[in-house]
Amino acid sequence: MQKNDNKAKYYKLMEYLKDEILMSRIKPGEQVPSENSLAEEFLLSRHTVRKAISMLVNEGYLYTEHGKGTYCTDWNRKRTNSKNIGVITTYISEYIFPKVVTGIEQVLSDNGYSIFLKNTNNNPLKEALYLEDLLENNIAGLIIEPSKSALFSNNLQYFKALDGHNIPYVFIHGYHQKLEATSYVMLDDAAGMYKAVEYLIKLGHKRIAGIFKGDDMQGLNRHKGYAQALFDGRLLYNPDDVVWFSTEDKDTKPTEVIRQFMEEKRGIDSVVCYNDDIAFRVFELLTGMSIKVPEDISLIGFDDSYLSANSSVKITSVSHPKEKLGEIAAQILLQMLKDSNYLKNPIQNVITPGLVIKESCIQR
Amino acid sequence: MQKNDNKAKYYKLMEYLKDEILMSRIKPGEQVPSENSLAEEFLLSRHTVRKAISMLVNEGYLYTEHGKGTYCTDWNRKRTNSKNIGVITTYISEYIFPKVVTGIEQVLSDNGYSIFLKNTNNNPLKEALYLEDLLENNIAGLIIEPSKSALFSNNLQYFKALDGHNIPYVFIHGYHQKLEATSYVMLDDAAGMYKAVEYLIKLGHKRIAGIFKGDDMQGLNRHKGYAQALFDGRLLYNPDDVVWFSTEDKDTKPTEVIRQFMEEKRGIDSVVCYNDDIAFRVFELLTGMSIKVPEDISLIGFDDSYLSANSSVKITSVSHPKEKLGEIAAQILLQMLKDSNYLKNPIQNVITPGLVIKESCIQR
DNA sequence: AATTATTTGTGCGTATGTATC
DNA sequence: AGATACATACGCACAAATAAT
Numbered sequence: 001m002q003k004n005d006n007k008a009k010y011y012k013l014m015e016y017l018k019d020e021i022l023m024s025r026i027k028p029g030e031q032v033p034s035e036n037s038l039a040e041e042f043l044l045s046r047h048t049v050r051k052a053i054s055m056l057v058n059e060g061y062l063y064t065e066h067g068k069g070t071y072c073t074d075w076n077r078k079r080t081n082s083k084n085i086g087v088i089t090t091y092i093s094e095y096i097f098p099k100v101v102t103g104i105e106q107v108l109s110d111n112g113y114s115i116f117l118k119n120t121n122n123n124p125l126k127e128a129l130y131l132e133d134l135l136e137n138n139i140a141g142l143i144i145e146p147s148k149s150a151l152f153s154n155n156l157q158y159f160k161a162l163d164g165h166n167i168p169y170v171f172i173h174g175y176h177q178k179l180e181a182t183s184y185v186m187l188d189d190a191a192g193m194y195k196a197v198e199y200l201i202k203l204g205h206k207r208i209a210g211i212f213k214g215d216d217m218q219g220l221n222r223h224k225g226y227a228q229a230l231f232d233g234r235l236l237y238n239p240d241d242v243v244w245f246s247t248e249d250k251d252t253k254p255t256e257v258i259r260q261f262m263e264e265k266r267g268i269d270s271v272v273c274y275n276d277d278i279a280f281r282v283f284e285l286l287t288g289m290s291i292k293v294p295e296d297i298s299l300i301g302f303d304d305s306y307l308s309a310n311s312s313v314k315i316t317s318v319s320h321p322k323e324k325l326g327e328i329a330a331q332i333l334l335q336m337l338k339d340s341n342y343l344k345n346p347i348q349n350v351i352t353p354g355l356v357i358k359e360s361c362i363q364r
Numbered sequence: 365m366q367k368n369d370n371k372a373k374y375y376k377l378m379e380y381l382k383d384e385i386l387m388s389r390i391k392p393g394e395q396v397p398s399e400n401s402l403a404e405e406f407l408l409s410r411h412t413v414r415k416a417i418s419m420l421v422n423e424g425y426l427y428t429e430h431g432k433g434t435y436c437t438d439w440n441r442k443r444t445n446s447k448n449i450g451v452i453t454t455y456i457s458e459y460i461f462p463k464v465v466t467g468i469e470q471v472l473s474d475n476g477y478s479i480f481l482k483n484t485n486n487n488p489l490k491e492a493l494y495l496e497d498l499l500e501n502n503i504a505g506l507i508i509e510p511s512k513s514a515l516f517s518n519n520l521q522y523f524k525a526l527d528g529h530n531i532p533y534v535f536i537h538g539y540h541q542k543l544e545a546t547s548y549v550m551l552d553d554a555a556g557m558y559k560a561v562e563y564l565i566k567l568g569h570k571r572i573a574g575i576f577k578g579d580d581m582q583g584l585n586r587h588k589g590y591a592q593a594l595f596d597g598r599l600l601y602n603p604d605d606v607v608w609f610s611t612e613d614k615d616t617k618p619t620e621v622i623r624q625f626m627e628e629k630r631g632i633d634s635v636v637c638y639n640d641d642i643a644f645r646v647f648e649l650l651t652g653m654s655i656k657v658p659e660d661i662s663l664i665g666f667d668d669s670y671l672s673a674n675s676s677v678k679i680t681s682v683s684h685p686k687e688k689l690g691e692i693a694a695q696i697l698l699q700m701l702k703d704s705n706y707l708k709n710p711i712q713n714v715i716t717p718g719l720v721i722k723e724s725c726i727q728r
Numbered sequence: 729a730a731t732t733a734t735t736t737g738t739g740c741g742t743a744t745g746t747a748t749c
Numbered sequence: 750a751g752a753t754a755c756a757t758a759c760g761c762a763c764a765a766a767t768a769a770t
């Protein structure tokens with residue numbers, strides 16, 4: 001112990017003990033000397049020793065067992081006492097997200113956890129805000145759909161902080177590229193889109209336009225599958241037939257460009273879309289232009305959502321597991337919470353979607 | 365302060381002081397009596413008083429200033445810019461609740477709020493735990509489906525604490541009886557069940573069994589509508605034809621008693637159920653006993669959920685607005701957050717449900 | 729099965745230090 | 750300077766839980 005500072009005796013003892021713990025001279029689970037023996041050793045009253053110990057108990061370094069002794073906390077597992085899980089998604093109440101979130105809730109609340117729901121609207125600044133927020137609140141774990149996962153993220157520091165605090169996190173739909181080993185559950189977006197395009201080619205389509213989102217990983221991968229399927233089907237990949245949009249112009253650009261394509265009569269016979277939301281908008285656009293689906297143009301969406309089932313012509317779409325995806329993410333997180341080894345050995349789950357054939361494509 | 369529990373003195377004092385704070389008898393910023401005067405007042409040693417106070421300081425209820433005094437923490441300030449809303453429901457991911465929660469999320473996240481989701485499993489002790497939890501986190505408001513709303517609640521103190529901190533809250537589905545003026549949105553459960561029974565009477569049914577939940581307000585009101593409809597239809601109300609169950613025995617008692625009814629062949633020609641969950645179980649029971657719905661027994665559920673649509677014979681049910689109910693609750697809360705006058709003038713919204721006629725009832 | 733030693737938990741008394749008004 | 754309030758510190762006694770004898 002130190003020489004004479006002007007610090008209080010209990011405070012110096014507390015610092016000494018904390019140091020012993022941090023330097024692993026007192027190891028997790030190990031018993032610390034009894035109050036009486038510490039008092040004797042450091043020539044203090046038991047009361048003073050108790051004060052020092054109670055501070056460390058409050059900070060979580062130690063815990064006491066009545067009649068047995070005082071022990072060093074194994075704070076790799078310490079987070080267990082928080083039963084709050086942060087869930088950050090791009091959207092919550094729209095599209096397929098309610099179902100994904102329901103799947104997460106199902107599993108987590110069955111296991112006694114509460115959920116802190118936040119949506120970023122795909123805005124990395126909001127993501128940063130919420131990550132900071134959740135770090136301050138004391139959460140046991142995090143499930144996150146990254147915002148703009150294709151772009152470089154400034155939020156990596158927060159994930160490193162989570163690593164530092166041994167707070168496990170699971171990505172869904174995509175993950176920030178720069179993180180080396182992370183747990184995630186996502187779709188094989190390329191394979192899904194490949195199936196859609198392959199199907200159109202089999203039906204005899206020659207000019208397949210594609211609409212893709214440029215600022216998330218899903219969009220890039222779906223585009224990859226599109227290009228690969230064209231190549232394998234011996235069709236030319238024509239950059240001019242591809243529409244790229246982003247979060248900011250998603251409500252206007254896809255339909256505007258497709259309208260232009262149609263007005264130019266450049267001979268497109270089908271369109272594959274980033275998701276059902278876009279597909280549904282394109283369907284409405286085409287209907288408004290008196291272009292018939294599927295007679296004039298075949299159309300395929302992605303995610304097999306209610307949007308592809310509600311239109312007057314049901315839109316063929318690539319499946320999305322929705323609740324199942326949420327459940328898997330939650331189960332992965334639970335495993336990581338149970339066994340801290342999983343923090344080092346990430347669990348990665350890729351689901352291969354299938355094509356759900358409805359009414360929006362016909363043989364050419 | 366209380367009488368003699370076997371709790372420790374310091375603990376009882378701590379609870380007493382915490383209660384004073386939660387009930388706003390000690391207001392934020394206000395100075396609490398000095399250690400010596402508390403010791404004198406409660407005939408305790410100063411040391412014991414200090415122990416109680418130090419716990420409350422640790423939990424953040426109080427803070428001390430050396431040489432000046434001990435003060436009540438003002439967590440109002442922090443709350444003002446909080447964009448977090450607590451949502452406590454009995455269940456989250458089952459039955460109609462995902463839709464209700466989705467409605468809440470829709471409105472709140474559109475207005476920039478995050479949601480803290482907790483489910484009580486209809487256990488008032490968990491409700492208490494979560495209410496305390498949310499009071500310590502800084503939430504801007506609360507939407508709550510009360511647990512066991514028919515029974516006397518020990519959790520009223522927390523709602524008074526919310527009042528004291530100007531945190532608005534909205535009840536859904538029911539409300540704790542003892543609170544005088546609260547905002548809520550709920551169904552006219554009596555009217556809904558009345559319509560169901562009236563419909564059965566019109567179809568010529570004479571012996572209508574009823575299954576009701578005894579520990580929430582909805583159950584009592586649905587029973588009320590049942591009894592009133594029988595009376596108006598000049599049928600005898602027979603207590604032996606009524607099954608009461610509670611949260612704890614919901615999975616066993618309703619079907620067991622109905623099985624007994626059937627084995628006794630007491631001439632029941634129809635069953636109205638507290639909700640679709642019960643109705644679905646009864647349907648499966650009857651089918652298992654080779655009793656046909658609706659040929660032998662007519663059956664009506666409540667909530668118009670997927671359960672009443674998924675069975676082989678679609679079950680006639682009383683409608684429930686689900687998302688709409690969630691949206692209304694969220695909108696009420698937003699109004700209360702915007703205009704603090706609403707805290708004094710509660711907004712109460714009662715939705716009258718209708719009967720959704722499907723396939724489970726026929727003319728006798 | 730009862731006893732005993734050890735350890736933490738509760739509670740009181742006292743004295744002194746130090747910051748605030 | 751003095752009164753008041755919280756902070757530190759020591760000592761003592763007994764209660765309650767635990768583990769070993």
